[in-house]
Amino acid sequence: MVSKARSLRRMHHMGPLTVITGILLGTSFSIAFSLAAVLIIFWFLGDDYPRLDHEFPALLTSLALFTLMTAISAVSFYAMLKSQRARWPLQGLMWGCLVAVGAYYWP
Secondary structure, three states: OHHHHHHHHHHOOOOHHHHHHHHHHHHHHHHHHHHHHHHHHHHHHOOOOHHHHHOHHHHHHHHHHHHHHHHHHHHHHHHHHHOOOOHHHHHHHHHHHHHHHHHHHOO
16 A cells, blocks of 8 residues: 555656746746737727737737747646656757747847
């Protein structure tokens, strides 16, 4: 019985990198969700406030970046939880995407 409990504990172990990946997933999802909400508001107010048209392309770009970041983080998080062989290349892709998004917004 003890060996079964140990194997279950190992199977559901979340290491520090998995936790950080989950935090990155949650953060990128919340940003993407918020940007989608702003997009809906812009869509409804666009006719009354023409100056919002200037902000629309930047909003779409940001939404696309953070949606992509969310998708990559989700796949990486799942791979880390399941200890799949693809978890390390996916981690590299996720961290590369984070650096690219940071470089895009860095002044």
